[in-house]
Amino acid sequence: xxxxxxxxxxxxxxxxxxxxxNCTYSNSAFQYFMWYRQYSRKGPELLMYTYSSGNKExxxxxxxxxxxxxxxxLFIRDSQPSDSAxxxxxxxxxxxxxxxxxxxxxxxxxx
Amino acid sequence: DTGVSQNPRHKITKRGQNVTFRCDxxxxxxxxxxxxxxxxxxxxxxxxxxxxxxxxxxxxLSDRFSAERPxxxxxxxxxxxxxxxxxxxxxxxSSPKWGQSPRYEQYFGPGTRLTVT
Numbered sequence: 001x002x003x004x005x006x007x008x009x010x011x012x013x014x015x016x017x018x019x020x021x022n023c024t025y026s027n028s029a030f031q032y033f034m035w036y037r038q039y040s041r042k043g044p045e046l047l048m049y050t051y052s053s054g055n056k057e058x059x060x061x062x063x064x065x066x067x068x069x070x071x072x073x074l075f076i077r078d079s080q081p082s083d084s085a086x087x088x089x090x091x092x093x094x095x096x097x098x099x100x101x102x103x104x105x106x107x108x109x110x111x
Numbered sequence: 112d113t114g115v116s117q118n119p120r121h122k123i124t125k126r127g128q129n130v131t132f133r134c135d136x137x138x139x140x141x142x143x144x145x146x147x148x149x150x151x152x153x154x155x156x157x158x159x160x161x162x163x164x165x166x167x168x169x170x171x172l173s174d175r176f177s178a179e180r181p182x183x184x185x186x187x188x189x190x191x192x193x194x195x196x197x198x199x200x201x202x203x204x205s206s207p208k209w210g211q212s213p214r215y216e217q218y219f220g221p222g223t224r225l226t227v228t
Binding site: 008032034036041042043044045046049051088090092094097098099101102103104 | 115117144146151152153154156159166167200202215216217218219220221222224
């Protein structure tokens with residue numbers, strides 16, 4: 001079983017839609033949860049990070065963590081064409097070292 | 112906030128040549144990471160520094176790869192005798208110092224795209 005599972009998509013939605021992106025994980029040691037956005041041929045950009053179960057909101061983005069189910073989500077409200085990118089989930093076990101990554105979900109928001 | 116910078120942004124080299132990449136982290140960050148990413152994959156960890164000390168190196172990394180961070184500021188990644196399989200995006204990231212609370216998020220640079228012909 002992979003440590004992190006993320007559906008690669010592609011996911012295509014109309015402008016203004018609510019987007020839901022998800023990752024599951026198997027490592028109970030993961031304590032820190034991050035979402036990155038990556039445009040083609042660019043470095044990943046940190047969108048959201050959270051260190052606990054529950055919801056965290058930042059503008060149009062909401063990160064949700066359910067540690068009991070080992071499941072994290074990113075919701076994008078009022079999606080825009082500029083949101084078209086690959087979204088990667090990332091995890092850290094609190095040991096100061098590498099992030100463990102999902103494969104990324106490719107999102108296209110159509111005008 | 113100047114962000115993480117990487118140079119060069121693109122590098123084309125012939126198989127067998129050596130290449131060196133540079134990363135300048137965010138100034139107050141003491142931890143620095145190198146990753147490699149190929150198309151359709153998440154970043155793959157290569158190595159990690161805290162200040163000038165290299166604390167971890169991936170077992171996937173061959174002896175052809177070496178990284179340094181001599182003064183705890185910028186870092187270099189060198190690949191010797193490049194192979195076509197080295198073609199990838201090389202990403203550098205940095206993390207804030209620990210204060211009263213630990214910080215684990217990593218901030219990435221734009222990457223260096225390497226093409227080995």
